[in-house]
Amino acid sequence: MFFFVSEPPSTDLTYCYGQFCPPDLPLNNHTNSWMESKMAATGDDQKHFVLVHGACHGAWCWFKLKPLLEAAGHRVSAFDLSASGTNTKVIQDVATLADYSIPLLEFMATIPPEKKVVLVGHSLGGMNLALAMEKFPEKISIAIFLTAFMPDTVHRPSYVFDQDLELGKILIRPGSLFLKDLAATEQFTKGKYGSVKRAYVICDEDKAIKEEFQRWMIEINPVVEVKKLNCVDHMPMLCDPKQLSVCLLDIAHEYA
Secondary structure (H helix, E strand, O other): OOEOOOOOOOOOOEEEOOEEEOOOOOOOHHHHHHHHHHOOOOHHHOOEEEEEOOOOOOHHHHOOHHHHHHHOOOEEEEOOOOOOOOOOOOHHHOOOHHHHOHHHHHHHHHOOOOOOEEEEEEOOHHHHHHHHHHHOHHHEEEEEEEOOOOOOOOOOOOHHHHHOOHHHHHOOOOOOOOHHHHHOOOOOOOOOHHHOOEEEEEEOOOOOOOHHHHHHHHHHOOOOEEEEEOOOOOOHHHHOHHHHHHHHHHHHHHHO
């Protein structure tokens, strides 16, 4: 399993029933029922979630969500993109979105032709999803944009950034939005990127990519499903992983 954690989760998780569980999930009879009800996904029902982090984060940001999806019987893969988390590259050496996306693209290349994954991209990770969708549309059952930048097939990829640059104000590690590269890149195609089913998850209290902007991206580039997380900020995988896990499982069950 491709999961690399760049910050140890041991201080925030309790180990129970063969899984790491968030501390707000008590070890009692309710936990037994919760686990038993979620362990139903086996065989053909099992999904493979591929989690793509946002700008200046890493695989570590999924440490609360990953065990919840696994407890539901699904496979989960996450990794550090170039110059992110524990990846040894420095951002000054990552000039393009393609360079930044190398770990994701290399992983997608290993997926067997008969298999499909559920891609989940957070924030800037939506652009990495778009690149993977353009290159490997046949390997993706659905792409879920989690309060993420979502390009269309009409404008150049930089178009959404031209409308909203608030994300740059919350960077945790020096990063790049690859604006120069994206402004010179042709738009994603309808035949590849546009052929993959897309869903969008809105976070109503996001101050980085505000709800109005999220809805604008959906309006200009409609998706098959829109979900809304209530009382959730820009980091739903950390502030409310349970609500997010239910949302992702609902989408995967319906479309993957």
